[in-house]
Amino acid sequence: xxxxxxxxxxIEYPIFQGAMARISDASLAAAVSEAGGLGIIAGGTAxxxxxxxxxxxxxxxxxxxxxxxxxxxxxxxxxxxxxxCEEGVKVVTTGAGAPGKYMDIWKExxxxxxxxxPSVAIAKRMVRSGADAVIAxxxxxxxxxxxLTTMVLVPQVVDAVEVPVIAAGGIGDGRGIAAAFxxxxxxxxxxxxxxxxxxxxxxxxYKQKVINAKDIDTVVTGRPTGHPVRIFKNKLSRQFSELETxxxxxxxxxxxxxxxxxxxxxxxxxxxxxxxxxxxxxIVSKEQSCKEIITEMFLEAEALLKRDWR
Numbered sequence: 559x560x561x562x563x564x565x566x567x568x569i570e571y572p573i574f575q576g577a578m579a580r581i582s583d584a585s586l587a588a589a590v591s592e593a594g595g596l597g598i599i600a601g602g603t604a605x606x607x608x609x610x611x612x613x614x615x616x617x618x619x620x621x622x623x624x625x626x627x628x629x630x631x632x633x634x635x636x637x638x639x640x641x642x643c644e645e646g647v648k649v650v651t652t653g654a655g656a657p658g659k660y661m662d663i664w665k666e667x668x669x670x671x672x673x674x675x676p677s678v679a680i681a682k683r684m685v686r687s688g689a690d691a692v693i694a695x696x697x698x699x700x701x702x703x704x705x706l707t708t709m710v711l712v713p714q715v716v717d718a719v720e721v722p723v724i725a726a727g728g729i730g731d732g733r734g735i736a737a738a739f740x741x742x743x744x745x746x747x748x749x750x751x752x753x754x755x756x757x758x759x760x761x762x763x764y765k766q767k768v769i770n771a772k773d774i775d776t777v778v779t780g781r782p783t784g785h786p787v788r789i790f791k792n793k794l795s796r797q798f799s800e801l802e803t804x805x806x807x808x809x810x811x812x813x814x815x816x817x818x819x820x821x822x823x824x825x826x827x828x829x830x831x832x833x834x835x836x837x838x839x840x841i842v843s844k845e846q847s848c849k850e851i852i853t854e855m856f857l858e859a860e861a862l863l864k865r866d867w868r
Contacts, residue, residue, distance in 0.1 A: 559735075559856060559863075561744035562722045563691060567649060567670060568623055570594030571852055573735075574693070574724060576749025577627030577651060578701065578834065579603070580823045581760050584612040586848070588619035589757035593849035597624040598651060606637035613645045623648045625672075630655025643667040651693060654702065654785075658687040672724070676704025681715045681723075689721060693747055696727030700750050700788050700836040703727075703778060709741070716742030730838035732858020739863065748855075750836040754845045763826035764833060771839035783811050790833040794818055 563572045573595040575587060579602030587597030597620070599612045609626065616624050626647050628638050631654040639660045642650055650657075650664060653674040657664075664671055665688065674693040675681040681692045694715040696708025704711075708727040716723045725738035726747035738746045752758055754765045767790060778786045779798040782805075789795055794814070801810055815832065822831025846854070 559739070559860060563724065563745040566690060566722065567596055569596050571856055572724075572745035573852060573855070574598060574625075574651070574726075574745065574747040575752050575848075576699075576726065576747050577601075577653070578749050578753070579629070580819050581753070581758065582627070583759060584615035584619060586752060586755065586758050587612075587624045588616045589755065589848040590752070590852070591616075591620045591622040591624045593847075593852045594622075595848075595852050596649060598649075599624065599626045601626060601628045601632065601634070601638050603629065603632050603634070605634045606641045609634075609638050610641050610645060613641075613647060625649030625651055627651045627653065628657070629653055630657060639663070642669060656683065656687065657689075661688040674726070675715065676706065676711070678711075678714050678718045681719050685719045685721055691722040691724060691745075692719060693724040693726050694743070695747070696725075697778070697788075698728030698837045699726060700776070700834040700839075703786055703788050708738075712738065712741040712743050728836060728838050730836075730841050732855050732860075732862060734838070735855055735859035736862040739859070750839050751842050751851055751855075752848065753835065753839075754842055755848045755851060756845055757848055760823050761826035763828050764822055765845065767828055767833055768835055768839045768842050769844065771835065771842070773837070773840040776835055776837055776839065780811055780815070783808055787832070788834065788836065790828070790835055790839075792831075792833060793829045794832060 561572045571594045575590040577598045577600035582600035587599045590597035601609050649670045651672045670690045672691045673684040694712045697703045712725045722744040724745040725743035729746050730751045753768050818832035821827040822833045
């Protein structure tokens with residue numbers, strides 16, 4: 559299943575590993591790249607030196623292309639934008655803002671820029687600013703989400719832009735890949751399924767939470783802040799719900815969220831941690847290597863796309 563994205567990035571399979579803050583580190587990114595996809599190190603809110611160290615670790619683990627995701631609202635975004643040039647990173651994905659002011663320097667260093675977009679209007683704006691491709695991410699995703707579903711968003715973005723479109727949100731097996739390609743996507747991005755990869759260093763409790771998930775186990779929190787986040791239902795999500803019910807001031811949401819992701823990822827706190835995952839978690843049932851995950855997904859997709867449906 560080759561596409562323009564494979565040629566653009568020199569990867570074997572048109573699959574990106576989602577940039578999950580505090581989770582998508584050098585270990586996971588390098589394993590995905592070694593398996594033929596595009597591994598991505600998540601910058602999150604980390605300082606540039608921390609992300610630089612992860613980039614250098616990834617270089618020791620793979621000679622294949624990998625990317626760095628820059629959350630543009632981070633106070634360290636300027637520093638990380640400069641660092642990826644210094645370290646020779648080949649691909650940058652972006653979220654939570656517009657990367658326009660960095661485009662010239664990134665292009666000078668031969669970096670492919672691929673923003674995450676939640677709507678057609680933003681996709682068009684990113685392409686006008688010089689994006690090489692876009693990731694159309696539906697609300698089924700874990701973490702920060704938009705409003706449109708993947709099924710609705712992807713074909714509209716495909717129709718609106720000439721660059722390759724990568725579909726994200728609700729994709730966890732070969733059926734999702736086949737569906738994304740039928741919608742016009744030329745690649746897919748997967749986050750939640752990689753949470754249970756052997757190479758993912760998230761706390762074991764987090765992995766087990768994903769494996770045990772049911773179809774309605776996630777919920778979107780923090781809508782009043784303008785930055786909604788999909789997480790597993792737990793005591794923390796109920797506290798967020800209570801804030802919404804009483805129309806609490808925005809600073810209360812911020813206070814509640816401080817340190818919550820670290821509680822989940824590092825400490826394994828499944829009650830008060832921010833356990834981010836997409837709605838597709840319910841179909842993830844086992845731990846596998848990144849290579850096994852990617853190979854299995856694409857074999858399933860190829861079989862479906864070659865099937866005689868008469």
